[in-house]
Amino acid sequence: MTHADPILVVGGGVIGLTTAVVLAESGFPVVVKTAEPPEHSTSAVAGALWGPWMVDPRDRVLPWAKQTLDILTDLAEEASTGVRIASGIEVSTTYHEPPEWARLLSDRRACRPDELPPGYCYGTFYSAPLLDMPEYLSYLTTRLKRAGGRLDIARITSLRAADNAQVIVNCTGIGARELVPDPDLYPVRGYHVAVTNPGLTNFIEADTGDDSEFIAIYPHRDHVLLGGTAEKDVWERDPDPGIAHRILARCRSIDPRLADAQVIGHRVGLRPTRQDIQLEAEELPVGWIIHNYGHGGAGVSLSWGCARTVADIVSILID
Numbered sequence: 001m002t003h004a005d006p007i008l009v010v011g012g013g014v015i016g017l018t019t020a021v022v023l024a025e026s027g028f029p030v031v032v033k034t035a036e037p038p039e040h041s042t043s044a045v046a047g048a049l050w051g052p053w054m055v056d057p058r059d060r061v062l063p064w065a066k067q068t069l070d071i072l073t074d075l076a077e078e079a080s081t082g083v084r085i086a087s088g089i090e091v092s093t094t095y096h097e098p099p100e101w102a103r104l105l106s107d108r109r110a111c112r113p114d115e116l117p118p119g120y121c122y123g124t125f126y127s128a129p130l131l132d133m134p135e136y137l138s139y140l141t142t143r144l145k146r147a148g149g150r151l152d153i154a155r156i157t158s159l160r161a162a163d164n165a166q167v168i169v170n171c172t173g174i175g176a177r178e179l180v181p182d183p184d185l186y187p188v189r190g191y192h193v194a195v196t197n198p199g200l201t202n203f204i205e206a207d208t209g210d211d212s213e214f215i216a217i218y219p220h221r222d223h224v225l226l227g228g229t230a231e232k233d234v235w236e237r238d239p240d241p242g243i244a245h246r247i248l249a250r251c252r253s254i255d256p257r258l259a260d261a262q263v264i265g266h267r268v269g270l271r272p273t274r275q276d277i278q279l280e281a282e283e284l285p286v287g288w289i290i291h292n293y294g295h296g297g298a299g300v301s302l303s304w305g306c307a308r309t310v311a312d313i314v315s316i317l318i319d
């Protein structure tokens, strides 16, 4: 294997594009093949607030999350990346210990009583990168092309015979369930209703006592994404008026400024979920597959760290 052989990245969501950018900017020739364009991926549906909730293995997740936080914080300084540093609150009706990664957020503190919405007893205030995903994916695509990479719309039917590439990076999200195949990978459906922005700038995340339905308010420049749901093993991606109605009612009750906001779209995605994120190299009779999938509800928050791990593996394989 030489530096001149193109690396095939399969998947054009946030994991595939970020991996392709890191490889291309490290000097490797890169081709991305993706069944659907980035704007139709699950990644385009995300809120997307940095925070590696509920993903394992913990010893790898923390460094991946820290590297990604640092890079997204830098990108927030640049125009047209779709990233900004937003402040907001995460509130709850029951107390839970802060996750280990919370210490990475420098201004994190307990909410003052006057910051808690009615009915909520506990909460934290913090600032973190918030991404407008369609804009961010477009930024990544442009950056990939600038570094000499290519993006083709093409479905891969077998990783083991894909284009005779020597190194294939598998970033197919929930598609890996069939492609690998990996029966341990399952979808957790997430739903956002997009509404016009009545002037909100701060995010809100709140529990409801029901693990599958919660409150998420993510303000972007001209719209707000309202959520959310976490429905295990649900594959349906069509809009559901019942779910949308409940999301709107919950979000309007916690922030009445949303009362007259107009619905401008529905965004539904399948979080690719498994016990542990799969980031490992698999040797083939000729060449290698590097798997990079299964990031659940935290792919945006881990994307740069995981991409760098892939680049480290590639550098060892192509020496």
Ligand SMILES: Cc1cc2nc3c(=O)[nH]c(=O)nc-3n(C[C@H](O)[C@H](O)[C@H](O)COP(=O)(O)OP(=O)(O)OC[C@H]3O[C@@H](n4cnc5c(N)ncnc54)[C@H](O)[C@@H]3O)c2cc1C
Binding pocket: 010, 011, 012, 013, 014, 015, 016, 033, 034, 035, 036, 037, 038, 041, 042, 043, 044, 045, 046, 047, 048, 049, 050, 051, 154, 155, 156, 157, 171, 172, 173, 174, 175, 176, 179, 189, 190, 191, 192, 227, 228, 268, 269, 270, 271, 272, 293, 294, 295, 296, 297, 298, 299, 300, 301, 302
């Ligand atoms: C409602 C919702 C809110 C979320 N909020 C957050 C958040 O606030 N913060 C956060 O960090 N994460 C969040 N997430 C999770 C995040 O969106 C995912 O972890 C992330 O998008 C996974 O990225 P991916 O690139 O692995 O998968 P995807 O975005 O699904 O991309 C997979 C790509 O692979 C391609 N593909 C699949 N099969 C094939 C094939 N056979 N051949 C070629 N191409 C193929 C697809 O076309 C697609 O381009 C949220 C998710 C949802 C649904």
